[in-house]
Amino acid sequence: GIACAALNRCDFPQGFVFGTASAAYQYEGAVAEGGRRPSIWDTFSHTPGKIIDGSNGDVTDDQYHLYQVIKALFPLFMHLNASAVNPEGIAYYNRLIDALLKQGIQPYVTLYHWDLPQALEDLGGWLNSSTIVKFSAYAEACFNAFGDRVKHWITFNEPHNFVVTGYDLGVEAPGRCSILGCLRGNSATEPYIVAHNVLLSHAAAVDVYRKKFQSTQKGKIGITLDAKWYESISNSTEHTAAAQRALDFELGWFLDPIMFGDYPSVMRENVGDRLPNFTNEERSRVLHSMDFLGLNHYTTNFALPIPFNLSRVDYYMDARVIGSGKVSKCFHCNIFPSWFQGASFWLYIVPWGIRKIVNYIKERYNNPTIIITENGLIFFLMDQNNLLSSKETLKDDIRVNFHADYLSNLLLAIRDGADVRGYFAWSLLDNWEWTSGFTSRFGLYYVDYKNELKRYPKNSSVWFSNFLNISC
Ligand code: PNW
Numbered sequence: 001g002i003a004c005a006a007l008n009r010c011d012f013p014q015g016f017v018f019g020t021a022s023a024a025y026q027y028e029g030a031v032a033e034g035g036r037r038p039s040i041w042d043t044f045s046h047t048p049g050k051i052i053d054g055s056n057g058d059v060t061d062d063q064y065h066l067y068q069v070i071k072a073l074f075p076l077f078m079h080l081n082a083s084a085v086n087p088e089g090i091a092y093y094n095r096l097i098d099a100l101l102k103q104g105i106q107p108y109v110t111l112y113h114w115d116l117p118q119a120l121e122d123l124g125g126w127l128n129s130s131t132i133v134k135f136s137a138y139a140e141a142c143f144n145a146f147g148d149r150v151k152h153w154i155t156f157n158e159p160h161n162f163v164v165t166g167y168d169l170g171v172e173a174p175g176r177c178s179i180l181g182c183l184r185g186n187s188a189t190e191p192y193i194v195a196h197n198v199l200l201s202h203a204a205a206v207d208v209y210r211k212k213f214q215s216t217q218k219g220k221i222g223i224t225l226d227a228k229w230y231e232s233i234s235n236s237t238e239h240t241a242a243a244q245r246a247l248d249f250e251l252g253w254f255l256d257p258i259m260f261g262d263y264p265s266v267m268r269e270n271v272g273d274r275l276p277n278f279t280n281e282e283r284s285r286v287l288h289s290m291d292f293l294g295l296n297h298y299t300t301n302f303a304l305p306i307p308f309n310l311s312r313v314d315y316y317m318d319a320r321v322i323g324s325g326k327v328s329k330c331f332h333c334n335i336f337p338s339w340f341q342g343a344s345f346w347l348y349i350v351p352w353g354i355r356k357i358v359n360y361i362k363e364r365y366n367n368p369t370i371i372i373t374e375n376g377l378i379f380f381l382m383d384q385n386n387l388l389s390s391k392e393t394l395k396d397d398i399r400v401n402f403h404a405d406y407l408s409n410l411l412l413a414i415r416d417g418a419d420v421r422g423y424f425a426w427s428l429l430d431n432w433e434w435t436s437g438f439t440s441r442f443g444l445y446y447v448d449y450k451n452e453l454k455r456y457p458k459n460s461s462v463w464f465s466n467f468l469n470i471s472c
Contacts, residue, residue: 010472017422023113030064039115044173055437139205151219158226187314224294229353243303294373300353351405376426
């Protein structure tokens with residue numbers, strides 16, 4: 001193994017990029033400034049009952065105004081080479097990009113991190129195939145405005161995540177369907193239609209970039225997919241097939257069309273004629289539409305097969321498997337000691353899972369270039385009125401160990417032969433964590449929401465800074 005204590009950037013291949021990740025709606029605030037108009041997350045977060053603490057992203061970190069603070073406050077920034085942002089508003093992003101470049105930090109820009117304009121949602125949003133040309137026009141505007149300085153583009157953040165939570169479980173924007181049923185929406189069809197339109201939008205943007213910009217701007221373009229590692233609960237055929245189905249329905253749903261030209265065969269079998277088909281033209285546009293894969297990886301689940309149940313037709317019934325960090329009957333506990341759970345119900349700390357998912361991608365998809373675009377941890381939920389926990393949260397040694405352990409396993413995957421080029425921690429600052437509001441603080445820096453949004457370094461920022469601040 002690799003001794004974590006000794007681990008630093010010099011252990012990684014030359015040119016390996018370290019950064020932190022962020023997202024517009026979670027950071028920017030300035031809800032009614034700079035010509036900003038509502039997105040589906042403004043609508044959703046202002047709907048009573050949707051967000052745990054009743055908060056919204058109207059102000060959050062006010063990064064729209066405070067982006068300059070990075071220069072003054074953050075020693076960590078001096079040692080990073082990259083930061084993932086999500087553009088909205090040419091002038092603001094010009095200021096931000098220029099401020100980053102001045103610090104020697106390359107921006108890796110995500111075009112869509114879940115905040116579809118509400119005006120497009122009103123026309124059907126991702127369910128409407130006319131959104132495809134609108135997305136590629138938006139992408140083209142971004143390439144035009146920023147492509148002279150931005151050399152890494154990511155079309156979408158985590159389509160699997162926003163499709164399932166938005167159109168099947170209904171717990172995130174635009175909140176269609178719910179596990180109890182669908183007042184509006186259709187869990188049997190909409191997730192697949194949306195995913196299809198998202199893939200075509202991604203491919204259209206890549207096509208524009210390659211045809212009009214890439215030869216002059218000389219950047220790269222990819223997509224970020226979220227993927228857990230799914231561990232089989234035994235080596236029976238039934239259980240290993242369930243783990244494979246979980247990977248196919250989560251990662252393969254998007255990566256198979258890009259790498260092989262169609263959805264995984266198990267999706268074709270289980271979803272049947274509810275799964276859209278690619279025309280030949282669409283297929284050839286989607287095929288190989290990425291220069292690199294962004295991978296958001298946080299956790300590992302056991303794959304628990306579920307019996308086919310006709311009472312609800314949806315993504316999970318089609319997949320016939322659900323992920324869980326717990327397994328009621330442990331089949332091989334000698335191999336799998338108990339997993340520590342972060343404060344999110346979904347986040348179990350399983351550092352070896354990143355090595356497995358990266359090697360799985362290497363094997364199945366012919367070793368694509370991978371950048372870990374998000375990885376991070378929360379380990380307790382913050383009560384906004386509890387001042388003691390505000391101070392405790394600065395001592396985040398659990399987060400330090402998390403990143404060090406995941407990085408050492410990522411390094412093992414690189415030594416196994418995987419082509420991994422970068423690692424971005426989620427996230428630089430505490431920020432507005434979607435339905436968890438301000439109760440979940442993923443930042444390497446603490447934000448005091450009660451006192452002028454002041455930022456304070458947590459131990460993890462000091463650790464990351466030391467990890468990076470060494471010449472090789
Ligand atoms: C990501 N999972 O979502 C998002 O891209 C970020 O915007 C978000 O703040 C961050 O992770 C922390 O939650 C995920 O179940 C949500 O494995 C869930 C999972 C992964 C990513």
